[in-house]
Amino acid sequence: MNPSDVDIVLEQVRKALNQEDWNRAVSLVEALRPPDQADVFGELPPGAQDVLLPRLGVEDSADILEELEEDEAAEIAARLEPEDLAQILDEMEPDEAADLLGDIAPEHAAEVLAAMEEPEEIRPLLVHADESAGGLMTSVKVTLHKDMTVEQAFAHLRTSELEPRTTYYLFVVDTDVRLVGVVPLRRLVVAPLSADITSIMDTDVISVEANADQEEAARLMSRYDLLALPVVDGENHLLGLITHDDLVEVLEEEATEDIYRLGGLPEEQPHDAPVLSSLRTRLPWLALNLGTAMVSGAVLKAFEDTIAQVAVLAMFFPVVAGVSGSAGTQALTVTVRGLSLGELDPRDGFRSLGREVTIGLVNGLAVGVLVALIALALGGAPVLGVVVGVATLLNMIGAGIAGAVVPVIMQVSKVDPALSSPILVTTITDACGYLFYLGLATLVLASLI
Amino acid sequence: MNPSDVDIVLEQVRKALNQEDWNRAVSLVEALRPPDQADVFGELPPGAQDVLLPRLGVEDSADILEELEEDEAAEIAARLEPEDLAQILDEMEPDEAADLLGDIAPEHAAEVLAAMEEPEEIRPLLVHADESAGGLMTSVKVTLHKDMTVEQAFAHLRTSELEPRTTYYLFVVDTDVRLVGVVPLRRLVVAPLSADITSIMDTDVISVEANADQEEAARLMSRYDLLALPVVDGENHLLGLITHDDLVEVLEEEATEDIYRLGGLPEEQPHDAPVLSSLRTRLPWLALNLGTAMVSGAVLKAFEDTIAQVAVLAMFFPVVAGVSGSAGTQALTVTVRGLSLGELDPRDGFRSLGREVTIGLVNGLAVGVLVALIALALGGAPVLGVVVGVATLLNMIGAGIAGAVVPVIMQVSKVDPALSSPILVTTITDACGYLFYLGLATLVLASLI
Numbered sequence: 001m002n003p004s005d006v007d008i009v010l011e012q013v014r015k016a017l018n019q020e021d022w023n024r025a026v027s028l029v030e031a032l033r034p035p036d037q038a039d040v041f042g043e044l045p046p047g048a049q050d051v052l053l054p055r056l057g058v059e060d061s062a063d064i065l066e067e068l069e070e071d072e073a074a075e076i077a078a079r080l081e082p083e084d085l086a087q088i089l090d091e092m093e094p095d096e097a098a099d100l101l102g103d104i105a106p107e108h109a110a111e112v113l114a115a116m117e118e119p120e121e122i123r124p125l126l127v128h129a130d131e132s133a134g135g136l137m138t139s140v141k142v143t144l145h146k147d148m149t150v151e152q153a154f155a156h157l158r159t160s161e162l163e164p165r166t167t168y169y170l171f172v173v174d175t176d177v178r179l180v181g182v183v184p185l186r187r188l189v190v191a192p193l194s195a196d197i198t199s200i201m202d203t204d205v206i207s208v209e210a211n212a213d214q215e216e217a218a219r220l221m222s223r224y225d226l227l228a229l230p231v232v233d234g235e236n237h238l239l240g241l242i243t244h245d246d247l248v249e250v251l252e253e254e255a256t257e258d259i260y261r262l263g264g265l266p267e268e269q270p271h272d273a274p275v276l277s278s279l280r281t282r283l284p285w286l287a288l289n290l291g292t293a294m295v296s297g298a299v300l301k302a303f304e305d306t307i308a309q310v311a312v313l314a315m316f317f318p319v320v321a322g323v324s325g326s327a328g329t330q331a332l333t334v335t336v337r338g339l340s341l342g343e344l345d346p347r348d349g350f351r352s353l354g355r356e357v358t359i360g361l362v363n364g365l366a367v368g369v370l371v372a373l374i375a376l377a378l379g380g381a382p383v384l385g386v387v388v389g390v391a392t393l394l395n396m397i398g399a400g401i402a403g404a405v406v407p408v409i410m411q412v413s414k415v416d417p418a419l420s421s422p423i424l425v426t427t428i429t430d431a432c433g434y435l436f437y438l439g440l441a442t443l444v445l446a447s448l449i
Numbered sequence: 450m451n452p453s454d455v456d457i458v459l460e461q462v463r464k465a466l467n468q469e470d471w472n473r474a475v476s477l478v479e480a481l482r483p484p485d486q487a488d489v490f491g492e493l494p495p496g497a498q499d500v501l502l503p504r505l506g507v508e509d510s511a512d513i514l515e516e517l518e519e520d521e522a523a524e525i526a527a528r529l530e531p532e533d534l535a536q537i538l539d540e541m542e543p544d545e546a547a548d549l550l551g552d553i554a555p556e557h558a559a560e561v562l563a564a565m566e567e568p569e570e571i572r573p574l575l576v577h578a579d580e581s582a583g584g585l586m587t588s589v590k591v592t593l594h595k596d597m598t599v600e601q602a603f604a605h606l607r608t609s610e611l612e613p614r615t616t617y618y619l620f621v622v623d624t625d626v627r628l629v630g631v632v633p634l635r636r637l638v639v640a641p642l643s644a645d646i647t648s649i650m651d652t653d654v655i656s657v658e659a660n661a662d663q664e665e666a667a668r669l670m671s672r673y674d675l676l677a678l679p680v681v682d683g684e685n686h687l688l689g690l691i692t693h694d695d696l697v698e699v700l701e702e703e704a705t706e707d708i709y710r711l712g713g714l715p716e717e718q719p720h721d722a723p724v725l726s727s728l729r730t731r732l733p734w735l736a737l738n739l740g741t742a743m744v745s746g747a748v749l750k751a752f753e754d755t756i757a758q759v760a761v762l763a764m765f766f767p768v769v770a771g772v773s774g775s776a777g778t779q780a781l782t783v784t785v786r787g788l789s790l791g792e793l794d795p796r797d798g799f800r801s802l803g804r805e806v807t808i809g810l811v812n813g814l815a816v817g818v819l820v821a822l823i824a825l826a827l828g829g830a831p832v833l834g835v836v837v838g839v840a841t842l843l844n845m846i847g848a849g850i851a852g853a854v855v856p857v858i859m860q861v862s863k864v865d866p867a868l869s870s871p872i873l874v875t876t877i878t879d880a881c882g883y884l885f886y887l888g889l890a891t892l893v894l895a896s897l898i
Binding site for chain 1: 482484603606607616617634635637638639671672673674676693694696697700701704705707708709711712713714718719720721724727728731732734735736738739742743745746747749750753754756757760761763764765766767768770771772775776778779781782783784785786787790792793800801804807808811812815816819820823872875879
């Protein structure tokens with residue numbers, strides 16, 4: 001559904017709720033697919049949500065809580081009675097249920113857990129850190145035993161609850177629940193009924209340890225094109241599995257994190273985050289920027305006399321500092337994205353340094369000549385043109401070096417390059433730009449006055 | 450495998466090739482998983498690749514060509530005889546084979562196609578634009594007919610070629626190959642053998658038209674959590690399907706595109722792209738930046754007399770322009786990412802404007818006071834402190850407005866906000882910063898001298 005279609009249904013639901021026509025409101029929501037249900041439901045005022053939710057079935061309620069933004073779902077869950085929430089959680093995917101429980105008050109969560117039918121499916125998921133592989137995993141409802149035949153496996157599947165997300169690979173375990181193999185569902189379908197599971201399973205299973213970073217899990221799934229990734233402990237016991245919807249979420253999360261950090265936002269915040277929390281993220285970063293701007297300020301202060309004597313120099317400040325700043329941003333963007341996608345190995349840093357210096361040199365020559373011509377065209381002294389052009393050239397080369405080197409140094413120092421590089425590179429191109437420009441101007445001051 | 454493990458195997462393969470021990474080189478590569486095979490293979494010199502490839506089986510060759518970067522695969526393919534390449538392509542996923550054929554010389558591609566066993570699987574895929582849903586799709590090898598029973602479906606599957614990526618959903622068609630339903634494989638597995646396919650299929654199938662944008666296809670798959678998305682023509686004939694590995698690729702591609710454009714790079718280029726092609730992307734953008742920097746330059750030129758009289762004013766140029774520039778970048782990053790993820794509707798632009806103005810006001814007050822105090826602490830006249838502080842405050846509010854409004858206007862005008870916003874917002878914060886600062890300073894000039 002398009003956003004505009006969601007709006008139309010939302011209007012109809014609002015109207016039905018105003019007329020207290022609960023049946024119509026319920027049937028309007030029930031006719032939608034879960035993500036659309038959540039979109040409509042999320043736009044309703046809390047009062048309307050509390051009236052509507054109990055009237056929807058537990059399954060629809062579970063779908064809606066799964067699909068809502070985490071904070072919205074937590075707010076709604078916090079307003080539900082423990083018994084009602086427990087019923088809904090029993091219907092949710094275990095990993096989603098565990099995430100939701102982690103987002104509400106601990107006492108409330110304990111009561112809800114106690115009221116659930118199958119709390120033992122959720123409890124083991126609650127102990128893992130949010131950003132770890134364990135934090136992403138859901139519980140495995142169906143496994144095959146290594147001593148089964150294909151026919152026994154079919155019989156086992158027919159009596160089990162087959163969840164949509166977790167059954168494209170069937171994991172094979174031994175009596176100690178150690179992971180020994182995997183059978184893709186499609187292979188089972190075409191296998192002779194009398195065959196042993198061990199004869200059709202792959203034994204070389206890619207898995208991840210529960211305490212590994214979620215990025216590591218996503219990298220494995222995306223690199224090896226996996227729909228599900230088994231999570232094991234140090235002794236290869238099968239603890240759970242990560243499904244492909246989590247991969248998509250982690251990929252979007254990591255990309256958003258990079259984009260935010262490159263844009264000077266240390267923490268991701270949605271466009272409609274409360275003003276106060278936005279201030280908390282943004283202000284410290286601006287204060288840091290203020291500090292680095294004062295570095296350039298100090299350079300300018302040092303050349304106060306030169307500026308006083310040739311004030312027209314100021315006209316090219318934005319060019320010398322700004323255009324090189326853009327060149328530095330280009331270089332660091334390429335480097336940071338390469339590191340982040342794992343395409344650029346920090347050990348290859350010097351190769352990209354050579355590349356960026358060459359690019360800086362050529363672009364610096366081109367822009368430098370252009371700037372010099374502009375200076376002349378605007379009636380400046382020929383010497384001014386040379387000073388502006390040479391300063392730009394030097395600073396463009398410096399920008400290339402900074403853009404190639406800073407992110408690699410940060411990566412090796414275990415500081416996120418996306419977060420730290422832009423501010424450092426800009427500081428360098430700014431301060432160096434003023435230094436080259438005003439330094440050269442001071443050297444030839446007599447011919448500029 | 451980690452990059453370092455790939456390096457170890459690579460060394461062993463190199464050594465085996467140097468000793469002309471082909472069998473050892475082949476068995477080292479064959480023992481790897483396809484993405485690792487491609488990593489090792491891609492690092493070998495062309496001569497070694499040409500020696501090794503014919504000695505690997507066609508299946509391994511197909512895996513390697515599928516997993517290599519597109520340009521690397523095309524280079525290798527261009528060096529193969531049409532008959533040899535045709536054999537390999539017959540083993541590849543149809544969509545990957547079609548992509549590869551599109552990347553080599555048309556005459557060569559025509560010869561290869563003529564030599565293939567099943568060119569009719571590839572031909573229909575060649576007609577769609579690269580970035581369209583049709584360009585992503587692969588051919589459907591197995592469909593169910595609406596008049597089958599579950600037992601007949603099983604028999605049909607057992608005699609068909611079940612591809613790993615395309616069989617988690619079985620699409621149901623009528624005699625005209627119109628898409629009428631879908632049966633998840635797991636549901637077929639547990640259904641009674643005598644049931645009709647129509648009785649267990651979902652009829653409300655999400656599909657995409659072949660000429661839709663690939664982003665639209667990715668959005669549907671990610672929103673509705675689909676492993677495969679059927680592609681249809683205007684009359685609902687099933688043309689092909691898009692598999693989940695394509696979703697992951699499109700998501701990474703789109704994120705990379707946004708990151709590159711926000712970093713001032715109109716076109717994505719890997720970190721090791723040839724210098725010349727990097728220059729072609731970067732230089733025009735820097736020239737454009739030069740033009741906008743001259744706007745700020747013009748403002749500075751207009752206030753040449755003020756600068757000549759109070760040269761110390763220059764010390765705070767980086768603060769007034771730079772810190773507000775950072776604030777503008779923060780605001781536009783939030784807006785651009787919100788638009789790009791579809792979370793921010795352009796029609797809600799005014800709501801985020803109010804938010805950003807508030808944030809700009811509060812941050813402006815905080816940073817403005819801080820800057821004023823710094824100016825005083827450095828021994829400046831009290832009036833200088835006030836001028837710097839007020840200019841910063843005004844420009845921070847301006848930065849918030851620009852960061853919230855510019856991307857939305859661009860989106861509505863169908864210009865990519867990620868590409869156009871940063872340069873526009875920086876120009877505004879730069880020029881306005883100098884204007885506020887030097888304008889105020891000129892007004893109170895007498896008390897500054």
